Structure formats: structure tokens, C-alpha cells
Amino acid sequence: MTNLSLDPPISIVRGQPQPGAPDNWRRFFTFSTDHKVIGVQYIVTAFVFFLIGGILSMIMRGELITPEADLVDRTVYNALFTMHGSIMLFMWTFPVLVGLGNYLVPLMIGARDMAFPRLNAVSFWMIPVVGILMLASFLVPGGPSQSGWWAYPPVSLQNPTGNLINGQVLWILAVAISGVSSILGAVNFVTTIFRMRAPGMTWFRTPAFVWAVLAAQLIQLYGLPALTGGAVMLLLDLTLGTSFFAPERGGNPILYQHFFWFYSHPAVYVMVLPVFGIYSEILPVHARKPLFGYRVIAASSLLITVISAFVWVHHMFASATPGWMRMFFMVTTMLVAVPSGIKVFGWVATIWGGKIRFTTPMLFALGGISNWVFAGITGIFLGSVPIDIHVNNTYFVVGHFHYVLYGAIVMGIYAGIYHWFPKMTGRMYYEGLGKLHFALTYIGTALTFLPMHPAGLMGMPRRVASYDLEFAYWNVIASIGGFLLGLSTLPFLLNMVSSWIRGERVGNNPWRAYGLEWLTASPPSVENYEETPIVISGPYGYGGNKPLVEHAPNPDLTDFPESFTPQEQAS
Amino acid sequence: MLKLRAILILSIYAVLVTLASVWMAKQSYAWFPPEASAESKLLDDLFSLFTGLGTFIYLGVIGPFLYSLVFHRAAKYDLSDGPPIEGNKWLEIIWTAVPLVLVLTLSFVSYRTYDKMAVRGPMELVHLHLPNVVPAAYAEPFDSTPQQEIQQALETAPVEQIDVLAKQWAWVFHYPEADVTSTELHLPVDRRVKFSLRSQDVLHGFYIPAFRLKQDVVPNHAIDLELTPIKTGTYRLRDSMFSGTYFAANQADVVVQPYADYQQWLTTAATQAPTPAYNQAAYEYSRTGDRRTGNTKPKVAVRGWDTIPPAPPPMVNYAPKHEVNSPPA
Amino acid sequence: MTVERVIAQDIEASVREHQEHDAAGNSKFGFIVFLLSESVIFLSFFTGYIIYKTTTPDWYPLGVTGLETREPLINTMVLISSSFVIYVAERYLHDRKLWGFRLFLLATMIMGSYFLWGQAVEWRGLPFTHQSGLFGGTFYLLTGFHGLHVLTGVLLQLIMLVRSLIPGNYDNGYFGVEATSLFWHFVDVIWIVLYTLIYVWQ
Incomplete structure (x- = not known):
């Protein structure tokens, strides 16, 4: 808080002065209330934890390269997959997408900042606390939580050391803090998107990314409290000896699963919806065509928000759920395919007949979509009760959701980072390194997660430290792929660091893209816009001649003629 | 054209x-x-x-x-836009x-x-059964055979009842009629079998991939599961719901055999006095010793943390022969 | 050019007005969104309570036949009436009558504290603990979690009361008071549901 008053008056500093300028990196370590600084803070912090979670997963793949449990002790393996899942979800995927949303939403809707800038900073600074709690649990006696990221009781209530401070307690606290941070963030996003859109930006002139972020954050608002409720009860069971979920004291462990999945399945959409938004933004730019069926794609995000509230039991088809529940949730689960399909078909139609350029963000977006199609289809398999009864809790599920999380979501995040990198830094990334990164990531994803499907169909349960010899073949391939994925982050890191320092300087709108965020400086000034833009047309005017905003503000800051009169350019 | x-x-x-x-x-x-x-x-x-x-x-x-992606690429210096098509109502409806x-x-x-x-599963009382929606006469040709097999099994012989007890980390099978306990699951071929699944401590998952069936086992509940083995052989039963430290080792063999052999096995086993069966979890746990004193020789590269001790090896009439030198995975 | 420029600046000014000086409106919107989200926690606890109560064979622990409803009813009356009292306080503030505001806000705080005290007395007299099966657990969870909210409400009111002593603090709007009042009504509504579930439905 005090750092704020030390800052010079806002009007004379830029949000992110040109890289290399003295002092500029320091602002990323302060309690800044600028949504752009917070956005970068989120993204970088999350990426550090992505690397940590990745190292954990590579140790796991090292263990699984042989059938016996010989590299690490079984307790260590159990801790590894628990922390891998928890860190990747709570410390990487959620925060990095909140970071991208934080950076982009106010810019895209023509606002000067989020609705509650200080609350925004508070939400961010909870994230390192969560991370420290998670990592600290490696140091307490008994080690970190070993009950999986679901923390299903009764296993999560078994406390071998008997200490009050144990890995499971720290885990619950971390998740609770992360939940508070996410709820505050969601309140901020929803208020910003509802009330701070620039004049003229009606709902159907709002970019699809903003729609998707809104849809995702609404899920946080109705879903997270249920998880928090379940976590509070679990914590009380663990520390105060209540009996909510403890069967030996008369409790009902299945009820926890309902609390948990009521949030944690929709949470998948919290992660995937913003990525859908990223695809919807990137494809039109790099295919030079308007988003096909923009209104339907935008509205289908909200449809997913609604349907996703009624699908959670599909994680519990094998968990002593009665037949009617199995049938009802099978139908609702399959219905999610409809809005998801609308989006995929819309994207294919968008690039159809366009002028496609294989830039790195475009490659990642296209790769992500192709993986998503595959993951969506295996998702329908999993929605069918009889099939799920066989593959539930096997590596088929692991393969499926990693295709969603890595194949579609992480690739989408990379696409977003590359696409808006020139906006965030004023410099261009290195295309060659970007393409190398894409190739390694795409091959690595297929190599790691595709073999998990046949292993699961053959009956290999998930979360095993050792397995029967028949699964060895697929596991060796998956392990090699896993190490390749680890390797694939190196060109990305190199690219980001070196481009930020010495990349080629580019203008405000290197992609010649439509969208309010491209009308302002790169990097944008503290207040984003010197004059609030007044929107007069829809967000994807490629091929038309419609200007996006009234009497183009700040003509010196935009590459207007280029992007708004393409025909003249061509001739 | x-x-x-x-x-x-x-x-x-x-x-x-x-x-x-x-x-x-x-x-x-x-x-x-x-x-x-x-x-x-x-x-x-x-x-x-x-x-x-x-x-x-x-x-x-x-x-x-x-x-x-192949045919709609932009030419190198082509900075023009594609056609401004924003949507197509009919396509979107389709x-x-x-x-x-x-x-x-x-x-x-x-x-x-x-x-x-018709695996029944939990809470049989509310099992969804809609005979009006699906008339019995209506059966697609592609899967009529297995259904006949199930029907036949149901009609020719009484359902075999087997009690299954899951615990950290062992499976114990009890045959109530012969009063036999075993750590290997023996099943008669072509008979309908009904399991009563119970857990002693945490959630477990009763999963036999060769049968394509799985049911979580919940403490304080007896859950029914029915199935019909149709092929003799030895298969694997795996714990599918994560149950703690030695979860991966919580497996058992399933032997499907002709009815006569099955009866033979039951009568032989009934004469055996109960002995402690080999248990992978208990075996591994005993080898780790007391972690705190440090005088352990674990066979893994990275040592672990404290764990819930495994239940003592189950006392059963029949346990498969086990060679200590090559413990099952 | 000049006419356009003037119009543009005019619009610009009104936009800034809308976006920045409507901070109180944003805050109110955000606060309501937050309360809606918060209510889902209670909703999940209520759902848990209903499921436990309808599926557990021996709901009450040994020796417990039910809950005394008389004192809790008085408590309930006090809490519900305090909602009206804080409304009156808000009206006084609206009319810039600070002393009336302070008086009625203090009355709300006293009523809220009375509720908390009544709750504490009830807890001490109960023959079961939070470890007494699912009934004990859910009872203490629901009343305790709600009690925490009442305590938060009273503390918020205290802050508002102290801030009213700063001269001119509420001259440019009083979102804090509005939020406190909203929160208090929210706590009340939750209590009505909770009372119905625990005390009426026995």
C-alpha cells in the first residue's frame, strides 16, 4: 500500500516504460494497482509454478518408466501427483488465465482499469501465499498431502503423523485462500465487464474473449463457494473431530464428492472458456476474416456456464450413485457437446476461405483446436455411463483431461501470450524460436497423452506408482513424451526473456488487428486510453471498411490506415 | 462447374x-x-x-x-483481408x-x-427401470447375444453370492455357502455372480478390466454388483479408487473356471485351516522399518514419509502360492 | 474540426464521469455480486444439512430429543427487528441527520451483540458438542458460521459509527453504510432460513 504513495503522479509515468529503462522491472514487485502490471505479475508467477509442477510430473514419469516402484517411495509418488495436480490447477492454469484476463479485459472494453484496482492487487498477492503454503507442505513432518487433488475423505482424513500441522491441513488452507482470491477476482471481473464497457460497446459488440471471461467468472461465483463449504467441513473433520465425511464416525464421504465436483467440474470450463475466447480472438486476426457466427459463439459461452452447473455427477458414476442420477447426468454431460461444437464449427468456418498466416500464435491456436476436438470426442465417451464405468479412474481419463488441459488450454495460453506479447512489451518475439516451441509442444503432447488412452482402455488405474508389465510399452512412450514437454519450455523461456530485452520494436498494431486494445500504445500507458474510445461497430470487421471507433482518437498512436483500409493496401 | x-x-x-x-x-x-x-x-x-x-x-x-490450412494461406506479400462473411443462419442452425x-x-x-x-449397483431400490420406454421385444441385433447369455445364466442356475471385503491394502473374498475365505477370486463360468462389496476403512474401487465393470466400495455400505463371467482364464482385479500409500499394490487375481472345477476348489479350500496370506503392502511396509531411526534399507532411490500402517495380512483358507523373489507389481 | 472536437471532449467528459465517478455504483454492484456468491456457501451447508438429516437413522445424539426453541425465538425476533433499525439509521444518514444515524446504528449494534450473547448462552447450555454425530457437527457449523457473519456485521457497524465521527466523512456518499446495511439484511435472511431448518423442522 505504501509503495503506491511513493510512485510519481500517475499522469507522467507509463504503465510499463520501454524495457531497458531504469527501474521499470521493479514495479512488478510492488503492490501496484495497475491492471496491466497485475496481469503480468499473475502470468509470470503462474509460469514459475508451471515449471515447478512440470518438474514434479517429470519425476512421476521417471517413476513410471519402469513397472516397479523403484525411483521414489510410494508415499513420495502419492505426494507428487497430489501436488502436481494442485499446483497445475490452483497455481498455474487459474492464475495465468486470470492474468491474461486482467491484462486484456479492460483494454478490450475501453476501460481505464478494473472496477476495483486495489481489490485486484489483493487478489493477486494471495497467489504467492498459496504457492508458499503448497511448497512449505513438503517440509512439514509427514510430507505434503497424499490424497490426490480431489482430497477425497476418508483417505484425506487419515493423518499418519497425528500432528495438527500436516500436509493435508496446509493443502486445505492453500485451496481456501486460492478460493477467496478467485471469488474476489470474479467479483472484480463481473463488475468491470457489466459496468465499464466503453460507450457504444453493446453486448454484441463486445469481443468474444470478454464474453468468455465473463462466462468463466460467473462459474467461479456460483461454484467456488460450494467447494469452500466442503473444504471447511473437511478441515473441521481433520482438526476438530467432527464427523461430516468420516465414515467411522457416521459421516458420509460421498457428500464431499458432490461438494467437490459441483465446483471442480465447472472449474474445467473456468479454465477452458477463456481459452476459447483466445482462439476466437486469434483466428480472425491471422486468417483475416470475421469470426464466423460471432453472436452464437459469444452466447454459447454463457450456455456452457448454465449447463456446467448440472453435470458434476459424471465424475461419480462409479461412486455409489443411484441409477437415475447416472442417467440424468449422462444426458446433461452430453449436452455440453452442443455449445462446444458450435464453437469448433464456427472456428473452422472462420479460417475457411481466409488468408491464413502461420504465425506462432496462430499455430498454437490451430494446434489447440485440433487437440480440443479430440479431447471433446473422448469427453463424450466418458459421458456415457457404461463406457465410463470401465474407464473411470483409469489412464483413459488422465489422457482425456490432459488433452484438454495441456493440448487445448496450455496451447491456447501460449497462443495468447505470443499474440499479445507485442502489446505487452512493444517488442516482437522471435518467430523461429516460437515455431520450434510449437513443434516440440505439439509432438510432446501427442507423445505423452495419446498413449495414456490405450493404457486406460486396457485397465491401468490412475494414480499408481507401480503397474503390471502389460502397460509398460505405453508408459515408456508417455515418459519420453513427458521429458520432451519439459524440454519444450526452454525455447519459450529463451524467447520471452530475450525478446523482452532485445526483441525488434514494433508499432502499436503489428498484426493489423481490429480491437480496442490495438488502438492504444504498446505497452499501453497507465490509463490505457487518452480519450475513451466510442465504439461504433462490431469487434471483427475484417474485409469490411467499417471503422471500429468514432473519430479515431490518438491518431498518432495507431496504425489506423493500415488496418482500416485493407483494399487500398492491397492495390 | x-x-x-x-x-x-x-x-x-x-x-x-x-x-x-x-x-x-x-x-x-x-x-x-x-x-x-x-x-x-x-x-x-x-x-x-x-x-x-x-x-x-x-x-x-x-x-x-x-x-x-493448406489451400487458404495468404501469399507472402498479400496484405488483403478475406471475404467479410460474418455467419450463416442455416449453417449455424444445422x-x-x-x-x-x-x-x-x-x-x-x-x-x-x-x-x-443390469449390474444393479448401489441402491437397488431406486434403480432406474423404464419398461415402458424400452419394450422388451425391441432389441437391436448387434448386441442380442450377450443379453441372451445373461438371461441364460440367470435361468439355468441360482446366482452365486460372494462377499468382498476391501481394506488398506488387501482384498478378501468370502464364499458364504461353503464358508471359504480367499485372497484370490474364483468364479464359475457362465453363471450369474452377485458380489456384496464392503470396505473396512476408506473408499476402494472394485475393478476387473476384463469384465469392464467397476464399482466404488464405500465404508458403512454393502453395495451389490452383478455380472456374468463367460470365459475361463486368469484376470486381474485392481483397486481403482485411490486408497492411500500402497494403493497401486492392492490387486488380486481373478480365476474364472468351469463350474465343476470351481466346486472342487471350494471344497478343497473349505478343508484348509486359515493361514495368513501373502500381502504386498504388509511385505513392503515391513521392509521399510522405522523411518525415524534411519536404519532402513529401502529399495527405492528416494525415501518416503510416514504412512498409515497396512492392515495385517488377511487370514484366509486359500491364498495363491507366492514366490518371494518375484513379488507381483 | 473544432465543433467535432468540442463535441468529442464533451462526450469524453461524460464518459469519464460515468466510468470513474460512478465508483460507488460499481462498488454496490460488486458487493451484491459478492453477497450472492457468499450465499452459495450457506446454500451448500443447508443442502448438506437437509441431506444429512433425511438420510441419518439416528439424527439426535443419545439423550437429546430436540432443541429448545423459546430463547432462540426471542433471539430471532431481536435480530430481525434490528434489520428495521439499521434501515432507520440509513434514512437518518440520507437526511444528513448524523445523531439519529449514530443512535440507531448503536441500537443495531446492541441488538446484534444481544443475539451473539444469546447464542453463546445457548451453546453453553447444550448437552451435545460438535463431535456428537452429524447433528452436533452441522448444528455448530451452521450456527457458528452464521455467528461469524453476525460478528463481522457488528464490527462493520462499529467502523461506520467511528467514521461518522470524522467531520464531513459521509458528505460525498456513504457506500460503506449501504454495504453494511445490505450485509446485515443478508445475515438476517440467512438466519430465517437457518432457524426454519434447525429449530422449526425438528
Whole structure:
């Protein structure tokens, strides 16, 4: 808080002065209330934890390269997959997408900042606390939580050391803090998107990314409290000896699963919806065509928000759920395919007949979509009760959701980072390194997660430290792929660091893209816009001649003629 | 002329995709363990249908996608935009309606398969049974055989009752009629078997991949599960719901044998006095010793943390012979 | 050019007005969104309570036949009436009558504290603990979690009361008071549901 008053008056500093300028990196370590600084803070912090979670997963793949449990002790393996899942979800995927949303939403809707800038900073600074709690649990006696990221009781209530401070307690606290941070963030996003859109930006002139972020954050608002409720009860069971979920004291462990999945399945959409938004933004730019069926794609995000509230039991088809529940949730689960399909078909139609350029963000977006199609289809398999009864809790599920999380979501995040990198830094990334990164990531994803499907169909349960010899073949391939994925982050890191320092300087709108965020400086000034833009047309005017905003503000800051009169350019 | 060519290309592509889908649907049977129960045949047919349709959808989307990526590239210095097409109402209605119909159909087919399996599962009282919706006479040809097998098994002999107890980390099978306990699951072939699943401590998952069936075992509940083994052989029972430290080692063998052999095994086992069975978890735990004193020789590279001690090895009439030198995984 | 420029600046000014000086409106919107989200926690606890109560064979622990309803009813009356009292306080503030505001806000705080005290007395007299099966657990969870909210409400009111002593603090709007009042009504509504579930439905 005090750092704020030390800052010079806002009007004379830029949000992110040109890289290399003295002092500029320091602002990323302060309690800044600028949504752009917070956005970068989120993204970088999350990426550090992505690397940590990745190292954990590579140790796991090292263990699984042989059938016996010989590299690490079984307790260590159990801790590894628990922390891998928890860190990747709570410390990487959620925060990095909140970071991208934080950076982009106010810019895209023509606002000067989020609705509650200080609350925004508070939400961010909870994230390192969560991370420290998670990592600290490696140091307490008994080690970190070993009950999986679901923390299903009764296993999560078994406390071998008997200490009050144990890995499971720290885990619950971390998740609770992360939940508070996410709820505050969601309140901020929803208020910003509802009330701070620039004049003229009606709902159907709002970019699809903003729609998707809104849809995702609404899920946080109705879903997270249920998880928090379940976590509070679990914590009380663990520390105060209540009996909510403890069967030996008369409790009902299945009820926890309902609390948990009521949030944690929709949470998948919290992660995937913003990525859908990223695809919807990137494809039109790099295919030079308007988003096909923009209104339907935008509205289908909200449809997913609604349907996703009624699908959670599909994680519990094998968990002593009665037949009617199995049938009802099978139908609702399959219905999610409809809005998801609308989006995929819309994207294919968008690039159809366009002028496609294989830039790195475009490659990642296209790769992500192709993986998503595959993951969506295996998702329908999993929605069918009889099939799920066989593959539930096997590596088929692991393969499926990693295709969603890595194949579609992480690739989408990379696409977003590359696409808006020139906006965030004023410099261009290195295309060659970007393409190398894409190739390694795409091959690595297929190599790691595709073999998990046949292993699961053959009956290999998930979360095993050792397995029967028949699964060895697929596991060796998956392990090699896993190490390749680890390797694939190196060109990305190199690219980001070196481009930020010495990349080629580019203008405000290197992609010649439509969208309010491209009308302002790169990097944008503290207040984003010197004059609030007044929107007069829809967000994807490629091929038309419609200007996006009234009497183009700040003509010196935009590459207007280029992007708004393409025909003249061509001739 | 151009339109004709497009229609021709599309038709050829559609035929190719259909052929590929049929091929994949046939291939899918090879991805599974042997079909050791009647229910597994039902499941494999359903899975094959899903695989076929899934392949069709996947190629149907990816084909145009790749075509566009190959043929709709911008030339190097072409800075122009594509055509400003913002949507097409009919196309959008079609690609909303078709998936909707498709997933509802798939739900319906899945429901019918589930109903035919009649695995009962938990809370039999509220088991969804809609005889009006699915008349008994209506049965698709592609999966009538397994259903007949289930019917036959039900009609020819009484249902075999077996109690299953799961604990950290062992499976104990109790045959109430002969009063035999065992750590290996023996089943008669072509008979309907009814398990009563119970857990002593935490959640476990009763999962036999060769049967394609799985049911979580919940403490304080006895959950019923019915199935029909149809193929003799030895299969694997695995714990599918994460149950703590030695979860991965919590496995057992399943022996499906002719009814006579099964009876023979039961009578022999009944004469044996109960002895402690080999237990992988207890064996490993005993080797780690007391971690705190540090005088341990674990065979792993990285030592672990404290764990819930495994339950003592179960006392059973029959336990499979086990060679200490080569512990099962 | 000049006419356009003037119009543009005019619009610009009104936009800034809308976006920045409507901070109180944003805050109110955000606060309501937050309360809606918060209510889902209670909703999940209520759902848990209903499921436990309808599926557990021996709901009450040994020796417990039910809950005394008389004192809790008085408590309930006090809490519900305090909602009206805080409304009156808000009206006074609206009319810039600070002493009336302070008086009625203090009355709300006293009523809220009375509720908390009544709750504490009830807890001490109960023959079961939070470890007494699912009934004990859910009872203490629901009343305790709600009690925490009442305590938060009273503390918020205290802050508002102290801030009213700063001269001119509420001259430019009083979102804090509005939020406190909203929160208090929210706590009340939750209590009505909770009372119905625990005390009426026995």
C-alpha cells in the first residue's frame, strides 16, 4: 500500500516504460494497482509454478518408466501427483488465465482499469501465499498431502503423523485462500465487464474473449463457494473431530464428492472458456476474416456456464450413485457437446476461405483446436455411463483431461501470450524460436497423452506408482513424451526473456488487428486510453471498411490506415 | 462447374471418412483386454459405436480444417483481408441441431446398454427401470447375444453370492455357502455372480478390466454388483479408487473356471485351516522399518514419509502360492 | 474540426464521469455480486444439512430429543427487528441527520451483540458438542458460521459509527453504510432460513 504513495503522479509515468529503462522491472514487485502490471505479475508467477509442477510430473514419469516402484517411495509418488495436480490447477492454469484476463479485459472494453484496482492487487498477492503454503507442505513432518487433488475423505482424513500441522491441513488452507482470491477476482471481473464497457460497446459488440471471461467468472461465483463449504467441513473433520465425511464416525464421504465436483467440474470450463475466447480472438486476426457466427459463439459461452452447473455427477458414476442420477447426468454431460461444437464449427468456418498466416500464435491456436476436438470426442465417451464405468479412474481419463488441459488450454495460453506479447512489451518475439516451441509442444503432447488412452482402455488405474508389465510399452512412450514437454519450455523461456530485452520494436498494431486494445500504445500507458474510445461497430470487421471507433482518437498512436483500409493496401 | 467439383470432392471425402470410421470401429475391439464377461461384450459394442461416430466427427472437422490450412494461406506479400462473411443462419442452425440429436441418440443407446447389463449397483431400490420406454421385444441385433447369455445364466442356475471385503491394502473374498475365505477370486463360468462389496476403512474401487465393470466400495455400505463371467482364464482385479500409500499394490487375481472345477476348489479350500496370506503392502511396509531411526534399507532411490500402517495380512483358507523373489507389481 | 472536437471532449467528459465517478455504483454492484456468491456457501451447508438429516437413522445424539426453541425465538425476533433499525439509521444518514444515524446504528449494534450473547448462552447450555454425530457437527457449523457473519456485521457497524465521527466523512456518499446495511439484511435472511431448518423442522 505504501509503495503506491511513493510512485510519481500517475499522469507522467507509463504503465510499463520501454524495457531497458531504469527501474521499470521493479514495479512488478510492488503492490501496484495497475491492471496491466497485475496481469503480468499473475502470468509470470503462474509460469514459475508451471515449471515447478512440470518438474514434479517429470519425476512421476521417471517413476513410471519402469513397472516397479523403484525411483521414489510410494508415499513420495502419492505426494507428487497430489501436488502436481494442485499446483497445475490452483497455481498455474487459474492464475495465468486470470492474468491474461486482467491484462486484456479492460483494454478490450475501453476501460481505464478494473472496477476495483486495489481489490485486484489483493487478489493477486494471495497467489504467492498459496504457492508458499503448497511448497512449505513438503517440509512439514509427514510430507505434503497424499490424497490426490480431489482430497477425497476418508483417505484425506487419515493423518499418519497425528500432528495438527500436516500436509493435508496446509493443502486445505492453500485451496481456501486460492478460493477467496478467485471469488474476489470474479467479483472484480463481473463488475468491470457489466459496468465499464466503453460507450457504444453493446453486448454484441463486445469481443468474444470478454464474453468468455465473463462466462468463466460467473462459474467461479456460483461454484467456488460450494467447494469452500466442503473444504471447511473437511478441515473441521481433520482438526476438530467432527464427523461430516468420516465414515467411522457416521459421516458420509460421498457428500464431499458432490461438494467437490459441483465446483471442480465447472472449474474445467473456468479454465477452458477463456481459452476459447483466445482462439476466437486469434483466428480472425491471422486468417483475416470475421469470426464466423460471432453472436452464437459469444452466447454459447454463457450456455456452457448454465449447463456446467448440472453435470458434476459424471465424475461419480462409479461412486455409489443411484441409477437415475447416472442417467440424468449422462444426458446433461452430453449436452455440453452442443455449445462446444458450435464453437469448433464456427472456428473452422472462420479460417475457411481466409488468408491464413502461420504465425506462432496462430499455430498454437490451430494446434489447440485440433487437440480440443479430440479431447471433446473422448469427453463424450466418458459421458456415457457404461463406457465410463470401465474407464473411470483409469489412464483413459488422465489422457482425456490432459488433452484438454495441456493440448487445448496450455496451447491456447501460449497462443495468447505470443499474440499479445507485442502489446505487452512493444517488442516482437522471435518467430523461429516460437515455431520450434510449437513443434516440440505439439509432438510432446501427442507423445505423452495419446498413449495414456490405450493404457486406460486396457485397465491401468490412475494414480499408481507401480503397474503390471502389460502397460509398460505405453508408459515408456508417455515418459519420453513427458521429458520432451519439459524440454519444450526452454525455447519459450529463451524467447520471452530475450525478446523482452532485445526483441525488434514494433508499432502499436503489428498484426493489423481490429480491437480496442490495438488502438492504444504498446505497452499501453497507465490509463490505457487518452480519450475513451466510442465504439461504433462490431469487434471483427475484417474485409469490411467499417471503422471500429468514432473519430479515431490518438491518431498518432495507431496504425489506423493500415488496418482500416485493407483494399487500398492491397492495390 | 466449380460447384459440381466441390460436391464431388465432398462426396468422395465423405465416403472415405465413412470407410475410415467403420475400420476404426472394428479396430476398437482390439484395444481392450479379453471379453471375459457378457457385460464386456455389451460395452465393447457400445464403445465400437462411439469410436466409429467419434472418428467420423473428428475427420469431418479436421478434414476441412486441414484443407483450409493448406489451400487458404495468404501469399507472402498479400496484405488483403478475406471475404467479410460474418455467419450463416442455416449453417449455424444445422450445426447446433445435428450434435443435439446425435448426443441424445448416444445417451439413449448408452442407457439401453446400461439397462441390459443390469449390474444393479448401489441402491437397488431406486434403480432406474423404464419398461415402458424400452419394450422388451425391441432389441437391436448387434448386441442380442450377450443379453441372451445373461438371461441364460440367470435361468439355468441360482446366482452365486460372494462377499468382498476391501481394506488398506488387501482384498478378501468370502464364499458364504461353503464358508471359504480367499485372497484370490474364483468364479464359475457362465453363471450369474452377485458380489456384496464392503470396505473396512476408506473408499476402494472394485475393478476387473476384463469384465469392464467397476464399482466404488464405500465404508458403512454393502453395495451389490452383478455380472456374468463367460470365459475361463486368469484376470486381474485392481483397486481403482485411490486408497492411500500402497494403493497401486492392492490387486488380486481373478480365476474364472468351469463350474465343476470351481466346486472342487471350494471344497478343497473349505478343508484348509486359515493361514495368513501373502500381502504386498504388509511385505513392503515391513521392509521399510522405522523411518525415524534411519536404519532402513529401502529399495527405492528416494525415501518416503510416514504412512498409515497396512492392515495385517488377511487370514484366509486359500491364498495363491507366492514366490518371494518375484513379488507381483 | 473544432465543433467535432468540442463535441468529442464533451462526450469524453461524460464518459469519464460515468466510468470513474460512478465508483460507488460499481462498488454496490460488486458487493451484491459478492453477497450472492457468499450465499452459495450457506446454500451448500443447508443442502448438506437437509441431506444429512433425511438420510441419518439416528439424527439426535443419545439423550437429546430436540432443541429448545423459546430463547432462540426471542433471539430471532431481536435480530430481525434490528434489520428495521439499521434501515432507520440509513434514512437518518440520507437526511444528513448524523445523531439519529449514530443512535440507531448503536441500537443495531446492541441488538446484534444481544443475539451473539444469546447464542453463546445457548451453546453453553447444550448437552451435545460438535463431535456428537452429524447433528452436533452441522448444528455448530451452521450456527457458528452464521455467528461469524453476525460478528463481522457488528464490527462493520462499529467502523461506520467511528467514521461518522470524522467531520464531513459521509458528505460525498456513504457506500460503506449501504454495504453494511445490505450485509446485515443478508445475515438476517440467512438466519430465517437457518432457524426454519434447525429449530422449526425438528
